[in-house]
Amino acid sequence: MLRSWAETDVGRVRANNEDAYWLGGGEDWYLALVADGMGGHRAGEVASRVAVEVIGRVVEAANPGGKDGAACQELLVQAIAQANREVNRLARSRPAFAGMGTTLSALLVHGQEAELAHVGDSRVYRLRDGKLELLTEDHSLVQELVNQGSLTPEEARFHPHRNILTRALGTEPRLKVDIRHEGVRPGDVFLLCTDGLTGVVTDAELEGVLNAAPRSRAAAELVQLANSRGGRDNVTVVLLEAGREA
Numbered sequence: 001m002l003r004s005w006a007e008t009d010v011g012r013v014r015a016n017n018e019d020a021y022w023l024g025g026g027e028d029w030y031l032a033l034v035a036d037g038m039g040g041h042r043a044g045e046v047a048s049r050v051a052v053e054v055i056g057r058v059v060e061a062a063n064p065g066g067k068d069g070a071a072c073q074e075l076l077v078q079a080i081a082q083a084n085r086e087v088n089r090l091a092r093s094r095p096a097f098a099g100m101g102t103t104l105s106a107l108l109v110h111g112q113e114a115e116l117a118h119v120g121d122s123r124v125y126r127l128r129d130g131k132l133e134l135l136t137e138d139h140s141l142v143q144e145l146v147n148q149g150s151l152t153p154e155e156a157r158f159h160p161h162r163n164i165l166t167r168a169l170g171t172e173p174r175l176k177v178d179i180r181h182e183g184v185r186p187g188d189v190f191l192l193c194t195d196g197l198t199g200v201v202t203d204a205e206l207e208g209v210l211n212a213a214p215r216s217r218a219a220a221e222l223v224q225l226a227n228s229r230g231g232r233d234n235v236t237v238v239l240l241e242a243g244r245e246a
């Protein structure tokens with residue numbers, strides 16, 4: 001059994017919340033999605049909302065309960081491709097939407113397994129036995145510089161160009177998605193979040209809050225922490241906990 005908590009907040013500076021999340025599930029499966037839209041004239045709000053709604057609807061209609069890992073991965077890839085086509089079509093449909101896109105992080109839990117799919121710089125972490133591990137790699141210019149050894153991860157976190165993405169959903173007709181399989185153990189906690197959180201809160205601080213706060217309050221505490229650092233960006237936090245009972 002899974003429990004989930006979600007918080008999204010506009011922050012303290014911006015007029016709109018361009019983040020979106022989606023949670024849903026059925027017998028023996030659960031899907032969590034987080035998206036961080038970009039584009040002017042509220043287009044980012046449209047991109048992130050359309051992306052999570054299309055993916056959620058496609059996965060729900062296919063009912064992944066009982067499917068194996070390969071089939072669940074294929075379903076996620078198909079659903080994200082469909083969302084990409086839809087956001088890209090909208091982006092080309094009117095000038096106000098030109099160039100819009102969104103990050104997308106997806107976690108599909110089925111039985112004791114999970115499939116992750118991801119594009120952009122929203123992130124998925126897992127807390128297991130008190131230790132936090134990042135399961136996704138940002139598709140961003142600064143991450144490429146980190147991979148080349150030109151920046152340290154801490155320099156990247158506060159870099160002025162950290163918002164430049166190398167991949168986003170909706171900006172091109174075709175999209176390459178990172179996909180990853182993970183086992184799920186009782187007590188595992190998955191954190192999906194946008195860069196409004198990870199741009200101002202370190203991984204060590206995330207781990208500290210997740211270990212210290214009551215699970216039902218952790219998502220709200222993380223949002224408060226991001227806002228206490230200026231709240232310059234929208235912030236979204238989704239937590240999923242795998243039950244300790246079998």
Ligand code: CA
Pocket residue numbers: 036194195196233234
């Ligand atoms: Ca953001």
